Amino acid sequence: MSxxxxxxxxxxxxxxxxxxxxxxxxxxxxxARNSLELSDFANDLSIREKQIIxxxxxxxxxxxxxxxxxxxxxxxxxxxxxxxxxxxRQEVAEVDFLEATKIVATNYLGNISxxxxxxxxxxxxxxxxxxxxxxxAGDRGRKKNYIYGSSKAGFTAYxxxxxxxxxKHNVQVITVKPxxxxxxxxxxxxxxxxxxxxxxxxxxxxxISQKNNKDILYTKKIWRWIMLIxxxxxxxxxxxxxx
Amino acid sequence: xxxxxxxxxxxxxxxxxxNNVINYTHGSxxxxxxSKYSNFIPFGNGRSYGDSALNKNIINMKPQNYFLHxxxxxxxxxxxxxxxxxxxxxxxxxxxxxxKTTPGTKYITVGGAIASDIHGKNHHIDGCFSESxxxxxxxxxxxxxxxxxxxxxxxxxxxxxxGMGLTxxxxxxxxxxxxxxxxxxxxxxxxxxxLIEIFKAFETYKEIAYSVAWIDCLAKKENIGRGIFMxxxxxxxxxxxxxxxxxxxxxxxxxxxxxxxFTVKIFNWFYYQRVRxxxxxxxxxxxxxxxxxxxxxxxNKIYGKNGFTQxxxxxxxxxxxxxLLEILNKISMAKKGSFLAVLKLYSESNENFLSFxxxxxxxxxxxxxxxxxxxxxxxxxxxxxxxxxxxxxxxxVRVTKENFEVGYPHIEKFxxxxxxxxxxxxxxxxxxxxxxx
Numbered sequence: 001m002s003x004x005x006x007x008x009x010x011x012x013x014x015x016x017x018x019x020x021x022x023x024x025x026x027x028x029x030x031x032a033r034n035s036l037e038l039s040d041f042a043n044d045l046s047i048r049e050k051q052i053i054x055x056x057x058x059x060x061x062x063x064x065x066x067x068x069x070x071x072x073x074x075x076x077x078x079x080x081x082x083x084x085x086x087x088x089r090q091e092v093a094e095v096d097f098l099e100a101t102k103i104v105a106t107n108y109l110g111n112i113s114x115x116x117x118x119x120x121x122x123x124x125x126x127x128x129x130x131x132x133x134x135x136x137a138g139d140r141g142r143k144k145n146y147i148y149g150s151s152k153a154g155f156t157a158y159x160x161x162x163x164x165x166x167x168k169h170n171v172q173v174i175t176v177k178p179x180x181x182x183x184x185x186x187x188x189x190x191x192x193x194x195x196x197x198x199x200x201x202x203x204x205x206x207x208i209s210q211k212n213n214k215d216i217l218y219t220k221k222i223w224r225w226i227m228l229i230x231x232x233x234x235x236x237x238x239x240x241x242x243x
Numbered sequence: 244x245x246x247x248x249x250x251x252x253x254x255x256x257x258x259x260x261x262n263n264v265i266n267y268t269h270g271s272x273x274x275x276x277x278s279k280y281s282n283f284i285p286f287g288n289g290r291s292y293g294d295s296a297l298n299k300n301i302i303n304m305k306p307q308n309y310f311l312h313x314x315x316x317x318x319x320x321x322x323x324x325x326x327x328x329x330x331x332x333x334x335x336x337x338x339x340x341x342x343k344t345t346p347g348t349k350y351i352t353v354g355g356a357i358a359s360d361i362h363g364k365n366h367h368i369d370g371c372f373s374e375s376x377x378x379x380x381x382x383x384x385x386x387x388x389x390x391x392x393x394x395x396x397x398x399x400x401x402x403x404x405x406g407m408g409l410t411x412x413x414x415x416x417x418x419x420x421x422x423x424x425x426x427x428x429x430x431x432x433x434x435x436x437x438l439i440e441i442f443k444a445f446e447t448y449k450e451i452a453y454s455v456a457w458i459d460c461l462a463k464k465e466n467i468g469r470g471i472f473m474x475x476x477x478x479x480x481x482x483x484x485x486x487x488x489x490x491x492x493x494x495x496x497x498x499x500x501x502x503x504x505f506t507v508k509i510f511n512w513f514y515y516q517r518v519r520x521x522x523x524x525x526x527x528x529x530x531x532x533x534x535x536x537x538x539x540x541x542x543n544k545i546y547g548k549n550g551f552t553q554x555x556x557x558x559x560x561x562x563x564x565x566x567l568l569e570i571l572n573k574i575s576m577a578k579k580g581s582f583l584a585v586l587k588l589y590s591e592s593n594e595n596f597l598s599f600x601x602x603x604x605x606x607x608x609x610x611x612x613x614x615x616x617x618x619x620x621x622x623x624x625x626x627x628x629x630x631x632x633x634x635x636x637x638x639x640v641r642v643t644k645e646n647f648e649v650g651y652p653h654i655e656k657f658x659x660x661x662x663x664x665x666x667x668x669x670x671x672x673x674x675x676x677x678x679x680x
Contacts, residue, residue, distance in 0.1 A: 037270075040269070040309050040311075043310070043311065043312075044308075044309035047310040047311075047312075047313060047334065048310055048330075050334075
């Protein structure tokens with residue numbers, strides 16, 4: 001049976017995605033840094049779902065390693081889901097370029113580096129899917145997180161262009177734009193419960209969207225409308241706001 | 244890991260207390276977590292009926308639930324203690340593996356199964372859950388981890404199996420599964436007019452793997468002990484396709500007056516009458532045979548917001564008939580109704596210090612928590628003691644220290660071990676404080 005490659009496999013959403021796809025008869029590649037820390041999870045999942053679950057070492061920031069990483073996969077994945085992301089600290093990134101670099105390199109450049117390689121391979125075989133977890137923060141830059149937001153904006157545009165390019169090659173590209181998800185990433189933030197999705201629900205929605213050939217998924221769905229309103233605010237008004 | 248003040252309650256929804264719940268998560272250091280607390284108790288899936296897993300501080304160990312290894316030649320399964328029996332069944336039954344011992348619900352953790360040394364409908368042949376446990380790892384409050392088995396740290400093994408979580412936190416266990424060749428049970432149903440006929444049925448079918456009887460505990464006079472006896476064994480037809488049935492959900496807590504002696508009497512009458520023939524045979528799925536109530540989500544809500552308790556006692560074989568007659572008589576006179584009254588036959592007790600079973604018969608009755616109930620139960624305790632029986636801690640929420648300890652000849656060994664390992668003051672539950680163990 002086919003493999004799904006999950007990049008950034010340690011996140012809560014990644015683990016739920018691994019569970020859903022394994023339950024649906026896929027084998028899984030779990031790619032992350034210090035991937036051995038995932039071996040108990042992988043072993044448990046392989047017993048539960050009777051699928052092959054492999055842990056692979058991958059550093060999204062080590063661009064030069066990406067080609068050999070992908071070449072090392074004897075069986076190429078049918079689908080790839082990139083969940084890598086680094087929120088970073090806005091106030092630090094404003095003054096420390098290293099932090100800004102880390103944000104942009106993780107969320108944007110690293111994804112370009114790896115997904116370029118994967119996309120070029122998928123074009124040749126004419127099937128499969130690529131899913132990128134972007135963010136609503138990329139829909140409009142705001143003062144609280146524009147360095148993170150701009151990296152996600154770049155990623156969203158990349159996925160949009162990739163979708164455009166791969167359409168005629170029968171490869172599906174999905175952009176997932178989460179609002180808040182209750183994970184380690186935002187555990188320091190108090191977010192409104194109604195707007196905060198659970199990792200298991202996000203994973204289910206991604207799975208359903210992929211099966212139904214959707215292009216863009218907002219999660220929770222209400223964020224579609226929130227962002228629509230936000231995008232309509234004219235710039236002269238928006239620049240004065242405290243969102 | 245997150246702490247929160249919650250109302251984690253037991254299956255009986257009584258007592259309701261505010262507790263500090265410490266959620267264990269993978270990757271966190273359990274040793275560091277428990278070093279911060281005294282008077283804590285581990286919590287699995289909350290299916291014990293009373294206060295055995297309740298205290299000021301509760302450590303939710305359900306997240307410790309990885310499958311570790313399965314050896315399909317020996318059937319030895321290595322799992323973390325938070326794994327549910329239902330998960331084991333879901334994964335392995337299609338390949339022809341089942342639990343050697345299973346209680347009436349599959350929604351308990353492996354840790355809970357060991358801590359209560361649970362038993363099922365086959366105790367008269369296969370004994371308790373601990374019979375299928377090869378070993379487990381236990382973490383003491385000081386963080387030390389010990390491997391326990393019938394041959395290693397034997398005293399600790401015997402204290403932990405049935406020790407209600409009071410010896411340490413069970414981390415993982417190796418248990419033997421059994422091979423089966425069908426998901427179906429060949430069932431024999433006997434309609435019994437009274438207790439003598441029930442006993443006769445148990446005796447007649449004592450070679451059959453699984454047996455149990457439902458008793459109408461409100462029946463009086465010549466009908467005392469009437470009920471439905473069921474025995475079964477696994478079929479051999481090779482059909483192992485298990486399709487999980489959709490569960491029926493009880494959406495809200497019923498008003499307390501819903502279950503009273505009148506409604507229970509009516510239910511019992513219908514339940515008894517639905518079996519038409521005095522002896523009949525059928526083929527049923529293992530799910531219906533072993534876990535009839537699991538198909539109703541949250542069935543405990545039927546008992547209302549005050550909750551309920553289960554009174555389960557066991558009497559030695561030589562006193563079982565006489566003792567049960569007197570106890571059933573007392574219950575029907577008190578008009579405290581239980582629509583769930585389950586009778587089972589058991590073989591010898593094992594060497595575990597607080598393990599409940601002994602050679603004889605046990606009756607389990609669900610009672611709504613209401614005025615005067617505890618007075619009745621205290622009187623029943625006196626009868627249990629008179630007939631040399633004992634009470635099951637996994638169901639209990641109110642037995643006194645004096646009435647409890649009389650039934651357990653090895654209780655001092657348990658108390659001594661707790662002292663030796665420095666467990667008093669660290670691992671306690673509301674039940675352990677009440678019962679003095």
